[in-house]
Amino acid sequence: MRTAFIKSLMSLAERDPRVWLLTGDLGYSVLEPFAARFPERYMNMGVAEQNMAGTAAGLALSGKKVFTYSIANFAVTRCLEQIRNDICYHNADVTIVATGGGLTYGTQGYTHHGIEDIGFTRLLPNISVVVPADGYEVDLAMGSISGRSGPSYLRLARGGEPVIHTKPIDQSLFGRALMIRPASDVAILSTGSILGEAVAAADRLTAEGIKTGVYSVPVIQPFDAETVAALARQCSLLVSVEEHVTQGGLGSAVAEVLSGLDNPHARLERAGVVHGISPNAGSHAYLRQLHKLDANSLVERIRKISNLSAKRSVKIK
């Protein structure tokens, strides 16, 4: 995913001389090609994220198209007020690129888990919040970012995630929830690289007779309320899946849509990260299991609710 990003960014920088890349002294073995090709538009800001975000705003307010790069909490949380005031309020053309979104830096501990970033960013004005699941979704995101001016948050994982899409995604679909498996009784809405677990879970459930669809939701802000509302009417159960706390992220965005719908609509189950249960260390895969975000846990969770629903209708009336 990071490779797809840097490839896409370099191609954009070739076409658009306004493109600058700032890093908070991170990106070893990822950013070097950009630095070598565009040394005059690449800047290592040092370990100083507040200054990076403010400087990015200043460059953007002077006509540049700026990308900042760091690990999720450092890219977003450390300098949230600069992002809020200097970038978003001024509608500055800055894309904040976070690597290690979610639990990808599992063993590195809580300081490195980007699990509140979607919530922080989606509250801000003018910003587009994009959480790609694979390289194709990165290309979709970069296609949109290259053609728009204004703030964006691009939350990347780390690399090595499964490629789910089979071909480039049509640019017109940017902003939409993307169908991976058609929805029936159950629809999983997934954001980011956890999509592989969601698809595996859905395929097993469908094979068992619990027809489960999957939508990938790479754009959290602005949110595709239309598709979610349609799914809520069609299905009896929606399950949001994200490597993010269950408050403030995808699950909350879905709940906000449901709260405005007349009954009946689907019940919502929010799968996500729970504060306070992660040990000090744990691999990405281990933490996904712990937070019940792996395919097995998702299957069990959905099966349980569906069994209940066999006894009584689960749909909210």
Next chain:
Amino acid sequence: MTAATQTSTSLARRIRSHALRMTHAAKASHIGSCFSMADILAVLYGGVLRFDPSRPDWPERDRFIQSKGHAAAILYAALAETGFFPADWLSTYSCDGSRLGGHVTGHGVPGIELSSGSLGHGLSVACGMSLALRADKKASRVFTLLSDGECDEGSIWEAALFAGHHRLDNLVAIIDYNKIQSFGSVANVLDLEPFADKWRAAKWSVVEIDGHNHDALHKNIGHMPLEAGKPSVIIAHTIKGKGVSFMEGQLAWHYKSANDEQLAQALTEING
């Protein structure tokens, strides 16, 4: 007195009067902060900055970022006095629905490069503008005005290191060093001294001046950079509330606004 000093002294008097009336009408705070920087602003807008009020986004303009956003009234006054917008806007300051917000707000207000209010933001944004201007080979300079209290913020020192390291000599920071921050004296709250040495250590060129002496202000701010290859910082020693006897050096005027009687007396003192 030189012609430049005459112009800026007269401008300082007018913007002090405006700011006093604005904060009086709105019952708004921060008049003391407005007055400590009034002479600096008058010198900037009365001769140093290159700008065209009919084209606020003129690419060749100098940039001015007021990082101490709480002293908004005096900046709006300077912009109105120099023709960026009609002077009658000033009477709407801090009123319901007004464009002129209580902290510096540029949205819909010509001449303001950055909306500010939370301290410690302006220097970084100025660094970004300075980098862009250098990359685009523009002769424009970037001036930013900081308060002393805001130099408590770590972000200021991130930006200071950055500007020094990258030799941003089109960047000028002016510090309104009035020695009073919101809950007491700078020396007691969080001492900045040795202040000039901190900037020198970050590879800036430093000059300390009397921030109310127009000749000194013109002489120094008018000839930037202080040193080729280095960002410049002017540590302007000022007096909070300068220009009105009962406001000078008084913390309370960070918060209070003049009542009718105080307004009349203050206007008399300002206009002599």
